[in-house]
Amino acid sequence: MNIINDPQEMRRCADHLRAEGKTIGLVPTMGALHAGHMSLVHAALRENDVAVVSIFVNPTQFAPHEDFGKYPRTFQSDIEQLKAAGVSYVYAPSAESMYPEDFVTYVEIGKVTEGLCGGSRPQFFRGVATVVMKLFHAVKPHRAYFGQKDVQQCAVIKRMVRDMDMGIDIIILPVVREPDGLAMSSRNAYLSPEDRRQALAISRALFEAGERMCGGERDSTELIRGVRECMAALQIDYVSLVDAESMQEVCRIEGKVALAAAAVLPTARLIDNIIYDPVENRVF
Numbered sequence: 001m002n003i004i005n006d007p008q009e010m011r012r013c014a015d016h017l018r019a020e021g022k023t024i025g026l027v028p029t030m031g032a033l034h035a036g037h038m039s040l041v042h043a044a045l046r047e048n049d050v051a052v053v054s055i056f057v058n059p060t061q062f063a064p065h066e067d068f069g070k071y072p073r074t075f076q077s078d079i080e081q082l083k084a085a086g087v088s089y090v091y092a093p094s095a096e097s098m099y100p101e102d103f104v105t106y107v108e109i110g111k112v113t114e115g116l117c118g119g120s121r122p123q124f125f126r127g128v129a130t131v132v133m134k135l136f137h138a139v140k141p142h143r144a145y146f147g148q149k150d151v152q153q154c155a156v157i158k159r160m161v162r163d164m165d166m167g168i169d170i171i172i173l174p175v176v177r178e179p180d181g182l183a184m185s186s187r188n189a190y191l192s193p194e195d196r197r198q199a200l201a202i203s204r205a206l207f208e209a210g211e212r213m214c215g216g217e218r219d220s221t222e223l224i225r226g227v228r229e230c231m232a233a234l235q236i237d238y239v240s241l242v243d244a245e246s247m248q249e250v251c252r253i254e255g256k257v258a259l260a261a262a263a264v265l266p267t268a269r270l271i272d273n274i275i276y277d278p279v280e281n282r283v284f
């Protein structure tokens with residue numbers, strides 16, 4: 001396995017692979033890999049000649065009061081998992097190489113970043129878009145893989161790639177869940193047993209709303225009321241029904257929508273969502 005730590009070296013390697021006519025699939029991660037990440041890795045391996053997995057806990061997407069310092073870092077076991085899966089390139093740049101002291105350039109994306117997580121974490125998408133742009137420039141992927149769990153992040157990256165004519169296919173794969181429904185997340189590692197139990201209210205609330213949508217409910221206020229009721233024991237950050245592409249709130253379901261929720265538990269802030277397509281009358 002090749003572990004590359006330097007952006008210049010990564011670019012040289014990507015140029016070499018492209019010159020050989022190889023397609024590159026990138027899975028950007030912050031490490032602490034779980035089955036959700038691995039579903040992206042397996043797809044990247046299947047659909048490209050070369051899969052590159054990046055591991056970088058990106059400081060610019062955390063506010064000073066957030067969990068950058070305690071974010072789980074499990075580099076050795078991540079590498080073992082990736083080796084076992086057959087990944088031959090890991091890009092793990094150092095913070096200094098990504099953000100030298102005089103770094104001043106950031107990527108800002110309008111509108112689509114405004115509500116949901118962008119509302120409660122105002123610095124978040126600027127950091128995500130900046131680091132993903134840098135990863136794309138270094139790895140030069142044909143395709144990049146993201147999980148639907150971060151539904152707004154997916155919409156933001158898609159918009160950035162479209163608006164900046166980057167010509168990269170953004171592939172979104174379904175949320176991977178624990179058997180009881182909890183969406184997999186590296187932050188689940190923070191949960192106390194009591195919070196782990198309470199956290200189930202989020203997915204339950206969304207699934208119940210999904211059933212109502214499939215049963216014909218189209219009214220946003222009614223659906224959000226139901227979700228809030230199911231999550232009443234939690235400190236709710238937001239519950240929003242938004243257009244699945246623009247991330248703008250909708251009053252009634254007329255096209256594909258995302259129903260997204262975030263809650264702040266004593267040991268972790270968790271997010272989850274479902275996507276509903278009225279044409280297929282199906283929840284993803």
Ligand code: PAF
Nearest residue numbers: 028029030058128131150
């Ligand atoms: O989803 C994540 O793990 C991160 O936000 C990403 C896309 C790797 C950027 O740091």
